[in-house]
Amino acid sequence: MLFAVLSACLAGNPAFCGPVVLTGRPFDTVSECREQAPRFAADWLAGQPGLTQDGLECRALSDLAALPLQPVAEGVHVHLGQIAPFEDSPDGRIANLGVVIGRDSIAVIDAGTSRAQGQALLAAIRGISDKPVSHVILTHAHPDHALGASVFAEAGAAVVGHGRLADALRTRGPVYLDNMTRIYGSAAMIGTRIVLPDVAVTDRLEIDLGGRVLTLTAAGPAHSDSDLTVLDRTTETLFAGDLVFRGLTPIVDGSLPGWLAWMEGAGHGGMIVPGHGPVAADWSSAILPQQTFLTALGDATRQTLDAGLPLSRAVPAIVEALRPLSGEWIAFPDSAARDATAVFKELEWR
Template structure:
């Protein structure tokens, strides 16, 4: 397959230019890719007034950067992100991303932290299959999972998410983009934008890919208030998004108690493989969930102790952090996360009845 690649430059005084893959121009042959390329690039630039074009070309997919995808079950491929917080990396590529290939269509689970990562994700998928990508499913609002979605939307995929995600993401959109630009620079983030869902899930939804289907389910407020899981019936693979952390310290951004409750109920159907939002793929539910559940339960108990002792938050948070010290060696990016978790936990439990 050949991909249309535009050299895009900042319209402002910066001389920075970067290649931007335009999925609308992808084709089986170079000649077909070139046909209509001028119109496609012009239309795309009109939608991105902060950028200008400096030429385009049609490039074979095997000559473009591509993510490293690993097949964990027939038709199920995973990119495993680094188990670290975004600020501890050079490019923010910390989230696990998934691909499920049916007989007729492909679904993508999460899209990465930037357009650049989304492009490399698409290129990797096209090295495996040229079937249409019908859906990109966003498991929740956080930037490491959603900022590459525009690439797949331009490829014709419908963007699907929890019904609470549009509001939550819209409120945070500019801060997410600004923070990613500050952390990773214009070279990594050029062309990155927020894309809101075309379809939302209020309780559950089934997506037919031909020969296999995906069951999407919303969760109660837990890691966030817009968490979504994806279950592939053909392989028994469950994508949990950030409802499940492995290796990387869990981040409380919704409800600590809700998250503990969610994990106490084993999934149904029982999965044979579990792909967490961060960390290694697990073979069974107890293996997947126990370390996180132990961490969250210890956080709850340490927080309740400070509240019983009548400590204000300014004194409670250091006490909670100290009480969680036994967990330091079990999780990556622990120091950068545990105080934040302690603050969120205290705020939630302070008025617990």
């Protein structure tokens, strides 16, 4: 299996270049690739204003960068992201990504921070299966989960997300992309673009990969306003997205009461793949530390509101109240302060 690989550069600034794997069509032979690659490259560049071609070659699958994937259940593979905030990561690859292989096709759960990471995920998938990727399911809009989706869309996958995902990506996606480019540089983000969902899940949706059914469930505002879980019914593996954090300090970008309510009402009897941190064998170990942290966050915030503290004084007081829990969480000080600010604003008028 061979792929055409385009060296794409920022127009007018050839110092910023990166490899773009043209995923729409793998080739069986070098001659076929060399004959057709120029047309594929021209078609791709036509939709990428601001990019120019610096080179084009055919590469074997074994020559492409590939993410490490580990099997966690029959036909279920996970890439474990770095347990770190963006600012402490060299490339932003901090989210867990999933792959479920059915009889007929494959579903990808979350696509990473950049086109480069999405390409590396696809290369890893092709190392274990040549079945088509029929769906890329985005558990929410945050950049570490959503910005690599174009790789799979170009390969023919339907993009699936929460009913609110399209609006979230329209309004916040460009900011996310700018922020990732600022942190990691233009070359690392070459070819990365926002892709809106083809399929919106407002309640539940089942996807059949061929003898293997995934149940997608939309949540109300919780970690974010576009959270979606994915249950592989064959193995009872639940991909929880960022509704479950392990190790990395939880971030409230939706609704704290909504998140706490989700944890109370969800429950699960099988394995849980969190958005960040190690896979959990049971529900209690997956959510108990997070539930303790978020409950304490709510309690401390309400205490500052009852005391009549302004935001400027409330945030350090909330962080200090949470400090006994800090040993369990990476990136605690900055993330706790961010959470305190968001939750104070949410609960202020309740």
